[in-house]
Amino acid sequence: MRARQALTHPSVNFVGVSDLVAGNASALAGKVGAQFHTADNLEVIARPEVNAVIVSTAEGEHMKPILQAIELGKPVLVEKPIALSVADADRIIAASEQAGVEVRVGYSRRFKDLRWMLAKEQIAQGRMGRVTGISARLFNNRANGIAIMTRDREATPLVDALTYYVDIVNWMLEGARPVEIVARGQKGVLKAAGFDVDDINYAIITYSDGTVVNLTVSYALPEKYPALGHATRFEMLGTEGVLIIDDDHTDQIMYTNKGIPHVYLPGHEVNMVFLNSGTPGDWALGEFYGAIANETRAWLDHLVTGKGCHLATPREARTTLETTLGIQLAAETGKIITLPLPG
């Protein structure tokens, strides 16, 4: 998706792709029309035509190609989460800041239609007053959760999926930081499928300015639940306003005997579907629209024109990672966890 978006950007005239699995790289290059492909990340990062790098490897494989790109002075867009440990995130931040090479993290929810940007805008305009509380709930089907954890067992629903809404909350509450976490969970079908994670987690987070946040995630909904990605409810309360985002996608329903495919899970097909629920976006009439498309374009526009950029910074992504690891620890131990986590 990123490669295809990049190739259609007017300022891009060369795209090279790499994948550990050589067949994946050549298949992708053929599909999107990339000019170069290899099984060696450094080979493509070092190409003289390449002056910006998108790291879309699996969650635990982000750091090395980011550091390689930074060393060669090439700005990076990396998929979320920035890394799977705070120590790795710190290495990326240190390398980026020392070299003066910009790294951005693809929290693409920020770019899903205009709803999240508009929420942020209301805060910026002072229409919410002081935000006193936020509640965000994320649902997805178990097939998605199992696919992600099969790629990387540490990419749990908390660290890899709720992370989007921790990012959104932290972004809305810019200036305050999470300081205390209480969380609980219950196991069920994901454990039965071989992954020692909860089916459902509830967390309450207190921020440094006293704002309270309630986060819920379940990646254990029935496999054929009609949402083909995130189904979300978001509520924000302030001293002067209340803002509700209904992102469950129940406003666009279709049933088809022919089956409709998942946007990126091969073989996953449903008959009943909430249209527009694909997390990265959706295909329509040969084009890819939605969060990833908007975000990739915004990043490229920023690099080319120098205009402002609303993609997450590595420092924001580090706080978000630490928060999700803190929720996980709070749920596992039943204890109140304070942030920062001990090093």
Ligand SMILES: NC(=O)c1ccc[n+]([C@@H]2O[C@H](COP(=O)([O-])OP(=O)(O)OC[C@H]3O[C@@H](n4cnc5c(N)ncnc54)[C@H](O)[C@@H]3O)[C@@H](O)[C@H]2O)c1
């Ligand atoms: N923003 C979004 O909407 C969104 C959606 C899905 C995934 N993601 C993120 O994108 C990243 C990748 O997820 P995916 O669903 O594309 O995974 P995937 O498993 O479909 O693809 C990952 C690819 O990376 C390759 N790979 C793994 N390690 C590598 C390495 N060290 N060097 C080169 N290639 C390597 C694999 O062979 C595979 O082809 C993750 O960080 C994930 O969280 C973001």
